[in-house]
Amino acid sequence: MGERIVVLGGGIVGLSCAFELQTRGHEVIVLELKRCGGQASGAAAGMLAPYSENAEGPDDFFRLCLQSLRLYPEWQKTIREISKLPFAYENSGSLYVAFHEADLLAMQGRILWQREFGASAQLLDRGELLRREPQLSKEIIAALHIPEESHVYTPHYMLALEQACRLAGVTIQEDLERLDVMDWRNGVNIRTKDNRTFIGDKMIVCVGAWAQEMENSFGIHIPVYPIRGQICAYESNGKPIRHMIFGSQGYLVSKDNGTLVCGASEDVAGFDVTTTDRGIERLRYWNKKIVPHLDGQTPIHRWAGLRPATQDGLPLMGPLQHAKHVILAVGHYRNGILLSPVTAKIVADLVENKPGTAAHIEAFKPDRFN
């Protein structure tokens, strides 16, 4: 029989968990302080890029990212079919560009280990690179091409995910402003600011960059911090770039609404989501080095979001030791869009006490900082 599940947080992690649990037969309610998709998830560039994001070597985090990339084709198809809302999901592949000979050795190393994990990675010389992407700078000497990486357009994807949740039967309560956890030791009891009560058998905590605020409730150390990402978009002006472009200072990705999205800063500014001239200028300086025709062009749109960073760079995913019916899924930092399907599967397996994917999450135990 299905259980009553309360999900705190309506970002991509909370909604993905809610969708998976509801479609497995549970009764799910999502409680959101503001609007679903209104924080980091709606601000993200939407890149699904485990190889480009994990340059160092294969570890548990890389494996988790890769597992999620491989779930995406089927997962997004289901969200599309159930929601009947359109969103772009593009298998564009990626290019990691190098300006210096010294970078090439590291790239060769990456090719070797990433090929073992299914990437058909190869190094393109300048001639081949410019043939494929004529808008890129002639100063770039080579690029690592990874055809397997993709991206979604997150503002549209979040709308579709929310709609899929609703149509699957998830109850969503937004604009709650404040929630008090009245009980989590013996079941789940959450009270809203206007004194409504929500009761559940299990609770999934998906509150992104705000997770540290739950420390007092659960009596454990939750070292999750907001890292602001400032990001901007230019008009493509009929000069599209087909691949996602990564470099040492950021990335560029073309969206099907005719914009080129360029990100992103990583700054500490508390919970402030405004952009600064300094932050955007830094992006502009780097963007024109990669794509010279951006020199002099002003971004048509600029925004910022708060990535949920953790002390050791790994997400907090799993049940509390002292209350197994409370499951944390926070701290996805730069890769929450990518990691959302695998997180949903892991959380649902944990709720149902199934071994499966949950066996690989030892490194992400939420109590590991105590």
Ligand SMILES: Cc1cc2nc3c(=O)[nH]c(=O)nc-3n(C[C@H](O)[C@H](O)[C@H](O)COP(=O)(O)OP(=O)(O)OC[C@H]3O[C@@H](n4cnc5c(N)ncnc54)[C@H](O)[C@@H]3O)c2cc1C
């Ligand atoms: C500029 C930028 C670019 C990015 N690009 C990428 C990318 O290309 N690829 C990628 O994979 N990731 C990317 N990320 C990271 C990704 O956006 C995050 O990892 C992901 O969105 C985290 O999702 P979340 O659901 O945990 O958090 P959020 O989307 O922030 O959602 C958390 C929700 O919880 C709510 N909340 C807070 N406290 C409570 C409470 N007490 N009770 C109930 N609700 C609460 C908030 O209002 C919010 O809606 C990017 C992030 C930024 C900022």
